[in-house]
Amino acid sequence: xxxxxxxxxxxxxxxxxxxxxxxxxxxxxxxxxxxxxxxxxxxxxxxxxxxxxxxxxxxxxxxxxxxxxxxxxxxxxxxxxxxxxxxxxxxxxxxxxxxxxxxxxxxxxxxxxxxxxxxxxxxxxxxxxxxxxxxxxxxxxxxxxxxxxxxxxxxxxxxxxxxxxxxxxxxxxxxxxxxxxxxxxxxxxxxxxxxxxxxxxxxxxxxxxxxxxxxxxxxxxxxxxxxxxxxxxxxxxxxxxxxxxxxxxxxxxxxxxxxxxxxxxxxxxxxxxxxxxxxxxxxxxxxxxxxxxxxxxxxxxxxxxxxxxxxxxxxxxxxxxxxxxxxxxxxxxxxxxxxxx
Amino acid sequence: xxxxxxxxxxxxxxxxxxxxxxxxxxxxxxxxxxxxxxxxxxxxxxxxxxxxxxxxxxxxxxxxxxxxxxxxxxxxxxxxxxxxxxxxxxxxxxxxxxxxxxxxxxxxxxxxxxxxxxxxxxxxxxxxxxxxxxxxxxxxxxxxxxxxxxxxxxxxxxxxxxxxxxxxxxxxxxxxxxxxxxxxxxxxxxxxxxxxxxxxxxxxxxxxxxxxxxxxxxxxxxxxxxxxxxxxxxxxxxxxxxxxxxxxxxxxxxxxxxxxxxxxxxxxxxxxxxxxxxxxxxxxxxxxxxxxxxxxxxxxxxxxxxxxxxxxxxxxxxxxxxxxxxxxxxxxxxxxxxxxx
DNA sequence: GCCAAAACTTATCGCGCGTAAAACTTTTAT
DNA sequence: ATAAAAGTTTTACGCGCGATAAGTTTTGGC
Numbered sequence: 140x141x142x143x144x145x146x147x148x149x150x151x152x153x154x155x156x157x158x159x160x161x162x163x164x165x166x167x168x169x170x171x172x173x174x175x176x177x178x179x180x181x182x183x184x185x186x187x188x189x190x191x192x193x194x195x196x197x198x199x200x201x202x203x204x205x206x207x208x209x210x211x212x213x214x215x216x217x218x219x220x221x222x223x224x225x226x227x228x229x230x231x232x233x234x235x236x237x238x239x240x241x242x243x244x245x246x247x248x249x250x251x252x253x254x255x256x257x258x259x260x261x262x263x264x265x266x267x268x269x270x271x272x273x274x275x276x277x278x279x280x281x282x283x284x285x286x287x288x289x290x291x292x293x294x295x296x297x298x299x300x301x302x303x304x305x306x307x308x309x310x311x312x313x314x315x316x317x318x319x320x321x322x323x324x325x326x327x328x329x330x331x332x333x334x335x336x337x338x339x340x341x342x343x344x345x346x347x348x349x350x351x352x353x354x355x356x357x358x359x360x361x362x363x364x365x366x367x368x369x370x371x372x373x374x375x376x377x378x379x380x381x382x383x384x385x386x387x388x389x390x391x392x393x394x395x396x397x398x399x400x401x402x403x404x405x406x407x408x409x410x411x412x413x414x415x416x417x418x419x420x421x422x423x424x425x426x427x428x429x430x431x432x433x434x435x436x437x438x439x440x441x442x443x444x445x446x447x448x449x450x451x452x453x454x455x456x457x458x459x460x461x462x463x464x465x466x467x468x469x470x471x472x473x474x475x476x477x478x479x480x
Numbered sequence: 481x482x483x484x485x486x487x488x489x490x491x492x493x494x495x496x497x498x499x500x501x502x503x504x505x506x507x508x509x510x511x512x513x514x515x516x517x518x519x520x521x522x523x524x525x526x527x528x529x530x531x532x533x534x535x536x537x538x539x540x541x542x543x544x545x546x547x548x549x550x551x552x553x554x555x556x557x558x559x560x561x562x563x564x565x566x567x568x569x570x571x572x573x574x575x576x577x578x579x580x581x582x583x584x585x586x587x588x589x590x591x592x593x594x595x596x597x598x599x600x601x602x603x604x605x606x607x608x609x610x611x612x613x614x615x616x617x618x619x620x621x622x623x624x625x626x627x628x629x630x631x632x633x634x635x636x637x638x639x640x641x642x643x644x645x646x647x648x649x650x651x652x653x654x655x656x657x658x659x660x661x662x663x664x665x666x667x668x669x670x671x672x673x674x675x676x677x678x679x680x681x682x683x684x685x686x687x688x689x690x691x692x693x694x695x696x697x698x699x700x701x702x703x704x705x706x707x708x709x710x711x712x713x714x715x716x717x718x719x720x721x722x723x724x725x726x727x728x729x730x731x732x733x734x735x736x737x738x739x740x741x742x743x744x745x746x747x748x749x750x751x752x753x754x755x756x757x758x759x760x761x762x763x764x765x766x767x768x769x770x771x772x773x774x775x776x777x778x779x780x781x782x783x784x785x786x787x788x789x790x791x792x793x794x795x796x797x798x799x800x801x802x803x804x805x806x807x808x809x810x811x812x813x814x815x816x817x818x819x820x821x
Numbered sequence: 822g823c824c825a826a827a828a829c830t831t832a833t834c835g836c837g838c839g840t841a842a843a844a845c846t847t848t849t850a851t
Numbered sequence: 852a853t854a855a856a857a858g859t860t861t862t863a864c865g866c867g868c869g870a871t872a873a874g875t876t877t878t879g880g881c
Contacts, residue, residue: 147837158860163839173847173858193598195837198535199866213563214768219555223583235595238579242564254576257534367772397772404774427555431708431738433745433774488867499830504869514828514877536867540836822881829876839866846859851852 145189155183166191197259206234206454207255207263211248211291211332212364213240215394216427217441218266221290224447225264232455234261243332243364245271252280262454265297266290269333287454289446291333295465298457301450304469305335308423308439309342309389311474313350315437316387319412320419320480322352324383326374326399327391328366329358336391339423343389355384359395370398371405378406387419387480393429393438396422400432400479410434411478419480423472434478442470486530496524507532538600547575547795548596548604548625552589552632552673553705554581556735557768558782559607562631565788566605573796575602584673584705586612593621603795606638607631610674628795630787632674636806639798642791645810646676649764649780650683650730652815654691656778657728660753661760661821663693665724667715667740668732669707670699677732680764684730696725700736711739712746719747728760728821734770734779737763741773741820751775752819760821764813775819783811 145151152159156179165172165180172180183189197203206229210218222238229236239255241248248268255263262285267277269291280286281297292300316323325343327336340356347354359373370390377383390396400410400420409416411434422429425440449468457463486492493500497520506513506521513521524530538544547570551559563579570577580596582589589609596604603626608618610632621627622638633641657664666684668677681697688695700714711731718724731737741751741761750757752775763770766781790809798804 149837159838160840160861161859164859167839171858176859190598192539192837194535194539194600195866196839198533198539198837198868199839201839213554214557214560216555216557219560219581222554223581238581240560240564240579257531259535367769371772397769400774401772401776428708428738428769431712431742433741435742490867500868501831501870502829505829508869516877517829533867536836537869539838539867540869542869824881825879827876827878829874831874832872834869834871836867836869840864842862844859844861846857848855848857850855 145187148189148191151183151187151189154187155180166196200259202261202458203259204234205258205260206236207239207251207258207260207265208236209239209241209248209251209255209263209265209267211241211266211268212243213238214242215364217424217443218290220427220443221266221447224444225451228448228451232451241268243268243271245273249273249276252276256280256283260284262286262458264289264450264454267293269293269335270330271332285454285457287450287457289450291335292467293334295467297465299450299453299463299465300467301446301453302467302469303335303441303446304471305338306342306345307469308472309339310346310349311472312389312421312423312437312439313343313346315474315476316389316419316421316480317350317352321385321387322347322350323387323389323419323421324355324357324385325391326357326359326370326377326383326388326395328369328395329360330362331391332364339391357382357388366392366394367398367401370395371401372398374399375402375405378402378408383418386417388421390420390422393422393424393426393436396420396436396438396479397426397428397432400436404433412480421480425473425475429475429477432479437477437480438475439472440475441472445470484528486528489530489532492524492528492530495528496521507537543602543799544600545575546599546601547577548580548592548599548601548606549577550580550582550589550592550596550604550606550608552582552607552609553584554579555583555705558765558784559631561768561784562607562788565785566792569789569792573792582609584609584612586614590614590617593617597621597624601625603627603799605630605791605795608634610634610676611671612673626795626798628791628798630791632676633808634675636808638806640791640794640804640806641808642787642794643808643810644676644782644787645812646679647683647686648810649813650680651687651690652813653730653762653764653778653780654684654687656815656817657730657760657762657821658691658693662726662728663688663691664728664730664760664762665696665698665726666732667698667700667711667718667724667729667736669702669710669736671703672732673705680732698723698729707733707735708739708742711736712742713739715740716743716746719743719749724759727758729762731761731763734763734765734767734777737761737777737779737820738767738769738773741777745774753821762821766814766816770816771818773820778818778821779816780813781816782813786811 286297361369422438429436702710763779770777
């Protein structure tokens, strides 16, 4: 450590024996300067630990190194997992990710996009609220800022969409459930926040028809993102009303399933595939907690890793010039057999 | 909307009929200008929707309006809940919160603090990793940036510490468990990441001794933040080894309890307070999922709301000049009786 | 209506860096 | 060896705003 403190790039350039514009170039892209120059700068960097003023940098740069990551509901560990992967990929690529959660509130989502604009981000990875999103706000945002949508797509907005092949999810697990017992009923919210729910229902219906079974869809009342509570309360109502025509229930997602398992427990129904069980329950997503429900939840795993990796890749390709048309990438689910079905 | 686009404060001042320095003053604090002036500016604001360049603002201001919020592990919905409250309080106070998660990695925590420095935040709300934190890094950060610690305190670092009265948590639930059945054994990790765990153990021991029972502490192997899996795997080992001297297990926190419930399920142990149950399990925290375990988990609720509210309040008081000495504020827990104990 | 205080205007500087142009130096290719 | 290419230095300007000083207008209390 040098004793003198470096106050700005001018001073740092002086102690490293390089001119300021070249130093500036170095910070923009270390590879863009000659190796001998780079070495000089890095030696000075080690001795004085100077760091460019981030505000002054971003003020004049057309494009900052900021990347916004927006998820609809951070209380869902699924999104935390995705966010963690995305953040890491961004850092590795030399960008500064910032995480935002809409917390299920459309107003907040709008505010986030609004304040994100003023950060002049190089790009944004956005998982929109879905049905509740202010479409025109999202659309105008996508027009202004390079944005890749993930998890839940809105029309063909943004540079690309990366998500899961939801119909395949449903088909995969319907297949499994039919092979191993009675065909499943489908439990979902009447007005799901997330458009993926519709794809999953359609996948369920298609799979059932293909296998020659009549679909049985049970829809629950309730709004918002409090899925577990809705699954418990309204799923319980459905149980009491005997709305399930078979002993097998496929939930639209794991969080509903977790709540529904509680409803079953409250009614002393044994859940599982053993002979002494009266009901089978399955979910979709492989929520981090599904491993720990009682019984552990059989489900279809989203490929968190592939989704986050590909979303980041798409964004950076677009930022760095590749002018591709809008592309939708969907990843397959993987069956996770546990004890609940 | 006016047709002409406003490029900077100069132009905006022109269309609003006010001088630039006064407009600047307005954006710094709307109350600091005359009502008639404020009205003129706000009318122009409605017509032209100009927003000051955030980078130029922060470059010259001694203090930005940025507030950093750092949590150790976002995959734990407890921290999401706290973060959500804190974010809202900051926004209401006119600040810009930014959320970071250390994701259980000490290196990442250090990086976050490092990059936070360069954002010149007005203040930071930090829930450190705890035992794994780089103490000297946290200390030097606290010396440079107004920081309020929460959840897990490190010595007397920072402006203040806001958390839960952990000994009281343990006493509260030990009391309850003893009143309603056999005295509890205490299940925890051998090397807990979080210093709160030690306080809880001490509270447990004190409460047991006060009630004339011999403490029984079962410690589990395992490192990291994967509490549920540790509770399941190592809790299961403890069950198999019959390490619990009574039929009641108090877990150091809810996430361990959630995993431990799975371990019980795997061994076909009925958990609860009914006569046909063989084991009672309780947790501490009132994790958002505890309502949905099977059986629902009896626990001690952290006062999320009070903690987040008071942490933000402490920070803003300190920022706005009150030069108080370091103050520790602990909130009481509330017993949440469910079916597991 | 007077007068001091408060609020505003005008003018000017500085922040730390990006960026561009022109002259210069080093490296690479022929 | 020579020319071309690539990298570097010097010089200079601009970004959008914060901050300040000196002068002008408005306000509110009497």
